[in-house]
Amino acid sequence: MNEQQKLKRATYHLFTFTISKIISSFGAQVYAFAISFYILQLTGSATSFATNLICNLLPRALVAPIAGYAADKYSRKKIVIISQLVTTLAIVGLLLVSMTYGLSLLAIYTTTVVLSIATSFTGVTFTSSVTGLVDEDRIQRAMSLNQISMSFAAIGSPAVGGLLYGTVSMEVFLEMYIAASVLAVLLESTMNFNLFSKRKAKEEQDQKETMWQSMKAGIGYLKTKQVLMTMIWISLIINFLFGAFEVGYSFILIEKLKLASQHFGFTQGAFAVGMLLFSIYFSIRKEVKFPFLVSKRGIIGLGIIMGAMAIPLMISLSYWSIFAYYFIAMFTFGATIIVVNTPIQVMMQKMIDDDFKGRVFSILESMAVALMPLGMIIFGYLYDVMPGQYILITSAVVLIGVVLVLARPSVVRDAHPELKEKNAVVEKTSTAL
Structure with a gap:
């Protein structure tokens, strides 16, 4: 692939990277909004609400080093796609539980833990891949577009979540999140994570060292x-x-x-x-x-x-x-x-x-x-x-x-x-x- 083709591909990456982040961020924040309201309505307990927050934060802190090790040792594209698929399957599981037995706190907490772990892998790996996806001259644009996607989600998700929460069921919320997650996987699967990568050859980095x-x-x-x-x-x-x-x-x-x-x-x-x-x-x-x-x-x-x-x-x-x-x-x-x-x-x-x-x-x-x-x-x-x-x-x-x-x-x-x-x-x- 010549330099001109690589630059065109980088432009495509900017587009897919931004759309993927908007979809996943928006879906995650609307889901978090709905689940937070649901927990408070179900229990009326601030402790139950705080427990869900802990289930989100604690796994991220514990798993992040493992995610970083994996991002440096294995294919970053595979890690991103697998993590996004895990997110999709976790929501599918919660939807099946909701339709079969009804939502419970245990099911919500378990899903939150799985989503937190998957998000940690996706976040660390995507951040590590920016210089492989775009050329040096467009790194600032890529980081800005990433922030735009998060800001857009922060502005729009409470409004959309509040509008939908009173009009549709929790199952519809989950189905929308599943659709968004699947679309994100499809977009990420078209990206070349090694387009501008300067990682060493696999033989050089494949040393027999433990994670520690x-x-x-x-x-x-x-x-x-x-x-x-x-x-x-x-x-x-x-x-x-x-x-x-x-x-x-x-x-x-x-x-x-x-x-x-x-x-x-x-x-x-x-x-x-x-x-x-x-x-x-x-x-x-x-x-x-x-x-x-x-x-x-x-x-x-x-x-x-x-x-x-x-x-x-x-x-x-x-x-x-x-x-x-x-x-x-x-x-x-x-x-x-x-x-x-x-x-x-x-x-x-x-x-x-x-x-x-x-x-x-x-x-x-x-x-x-x-x-x-x-x-x-x-x-x-x-x-x-x-x-x-x-x-x-x-x-x-x-x-x-x-x-x-x-x-x-x-x-x-x-x-x-x-x-x-x-x-x-x-x-x-x-x-x-």
Whole structure:
């Protein structure tokens, strides 16, 4: 296949990758919406609802390292297709149980665990395959389109789920999810995951090493990449500190500021719209020249916005002023997250060797997923015993402080050596003048 044909194929991959992600993300989120409502209506128990969340998060954290090992050792296309088929079969099984015996909590929890494991394999493998599916010049577009699909699902799935939940049965929900999953499998089966891949030949990588040895090799590889380690540590700290925002936002707006549920929903929609619009922007603009520096500035912006979320708790504002304030703040917050995520994801895709992508991304996912519930538990307790404004402001200050230390100027120069040359030219010009 010549270069022109490969570029045409890459364009096709962008299309199929985006459509596949939209279908699978939309289906998964509509299903999650319906199941959440069903559990609450069936039991009226927050504990039952939380148990389903744990069944989703815990398997992902435990299985991610295995998924990363598999993505680096075996055919990534086969892993994606098999994982999507497992998703389809799990929903088919739940549908059969529902039609035969009726839905039970045990059946829902079991399905959630299977879906969580399959999603972990699909997610890690797809992320590891981006540089094999498209050429280097379109990695930013691919990552942006991936984010567009998730933003689109986040905006549309609650509306579609809410509309359908009151008009169709749970069996119809499951049938729709099955159809979406089958369509995703068909699209993925047409993709060439090795089109631009730089993975070593199978004979070279087929060494007799155990999974544990393979994971140790992945950690050893990470230790040789100082800038990459810095990015991962920053990502993990952000995930943890965002627990302050995720827990506090709903608590503050609903319990403290008494915002009506529909207006609260609009502010959440503004967050998703901000992400969507800036994802579209990054999909059509040129690749960011200094991604690490841009992401650093974006994280500082996130810290400022997080701290600003506390202002309506400290000064008296009218109801509509509070609504407008949080609507704008959440739109800005969503947009800034894309400014942080997209450049750093592109940089990681280019920086990590193809033979280690699965293990590196799985380590990152495993640790991030593990920190999310920990952060929610800790900050959930703190919001019960401390004023919310202090928690938000402290978290914001810590976030900004961490990024200023970990992403200090010397680290930024290591990430972008061309900045040294640029600064040297500026100094020479200034001296000459």
